[in-house]
Amino acid sequence: MRITTDGIVVRQKNFGEKDRLITLLSRDHGMITAFANGARSPRSPLASSTELLTYSNFVLFEYKGRTTVDAASANQVFFGVRQDVELLALGTYLAQLCTEVLPEGEQDPQCLRLLLNSLYMLNEKKRTADFIKPVFELRLLGLSGFMPDLVACTECGCYEHEKMFFLPAEGELRCGDCMTGHEIGAMPLAPGVLAAMRYILYSDFEKLFSFTLPPEGLRQLGVVSECFLLAQLEREFPALNFYHSVKAPV
Numbered sequence: 001m002r003i004t005t006d007g008i009v010v011r012q013k014n015f016g017e018k019d020r021l022i023t024l025l026s027r028d029h030g031m032i033t034a035f036a037n038g039a040r041s042p043r044s045p046l047a048s049s050t051e052l053l054t055y056s057n058f059v060l061f062e063y064k065g066r067t068t069v070d071a072a073s074a075n076q077v078f079f080g081v082r083q084d085v086e087l088l089a090l091g092t093y094l095a096q097l098c099t100e101v102l103p104e105g106e107q108d109p110q111c112l113r114l115l116l117n118s119l120y121m122l123n124e125k126k127r128t129a130d131f132i133k134p135v136f137e138l139r140l141l142g143l144s145g146f147m148p149d150l151v152a153c154t155e156c157g158c159y160e161h162e163k164m165f166f167l168p169a170e171g172e173l174r175c176g177d178c179m180t181g182h183e184i185g186a187m188p189l190a191p192g193v194l195a196a197m198r199y200i201l202y203s204d205f206e207k208l209f210s211f212t213l214p215p216e217g218l219r220q221l222g223v224v225s226e227c228f229l230l231a232q233l234e235r236e237f238p239a240l241n242f243y244h245s246v247k248a249p250v
C-alpha cells in the first residue's frame with residue numbers, strides 16, 4: 001500500500017550501513033515508523049528530508065507490516081532552530097515528548113499543529129524557549145489524556161483564592177483553606193501563573209500563543225509545568241536533561 005502524507009520527523013535512529021529508522025508525526029495517519037534506506041548517504045535524496053525536526057512530504061510504501069520511505073521532500077527545515085544549540089535541544093525534547101505520549105497510528109491533527117506552531121514560533125523568534133516549553137508541555141498533556149483539573153479547588157469548588165496550590169501528582173487545585181498540610185509536592189501558584197495555565201489548557205488553539213507573563217511568572221510556570229509532566233509520565237527524558245545543560249541562565 002502506498003500512502004502520501006506530510007509529517008515531521010520526531011525520532012531518528014541510525015540503522016544498517018547508511019539507513020535511518022524514522023518516526024513521523026504525520027498529518028493523516030498519526031505516528032508512523034518507517035525505514036529510510038540509504039538516507040545517511042550525503043547524496044541520498046532522503047538525506048535532508050528525513051532529518052530530525054524536518055517537516056516533509058512523504059511517499060511511504062507499506063508491505064507486510066514494514067513501512068519504507070519511497071520519496072520525501074522537505075516543506076520546512078526550521079533552520080533557525082537547527083543552528084541554535086538551546087533551541088535545537090528544546091525542539092528535540094518536544095519531539096521526544098510526542099513519541100512518548102502519542103500512540104502509533106492514532107491520528108490527532110492538533111498534536112502535529114502544536115509541534116509545528118511551537119517550532120515556528122521558536123524559529124522566527126516570536127516567542128522564547130521559556131515561553132514555548134510550558135505551553136507545549138501542558139497543551140500536549142491535555143491533548144493526550146493527562147488533562148489536569150484547573151477549574152477550581154477540588155475540595156470546595158472556589159475558582160479564585162488568595163492562596164492557590166497545584167498538586168502535580170493529582171493534577172488538581174487546592175485553595176489555602178482546604179490545604180491540610182499533608183499534600184505531597186503542593187506548589188503555590190501566583191494568580192498570573194494559574195491564569196496562564198488555564199489559558200494554555202482551555203483556550204482555542206488559534207489564541208494559544210497570545211498571552212503574556214512577566215519573567216518571574218514564566219519561571220514559575222516552567223517549574224510547575226515540568227513537575228506536572230514528570231509526575232504524570234513517571235520517566236526521565238534525556239533530551240530534557242540535555243536542554244537544561246545547554247540552556248542559557250535567565
Ligand SMILES: [Zn+2]
Binds near residue numbers: 175
Ligand atoms: Zn478549597
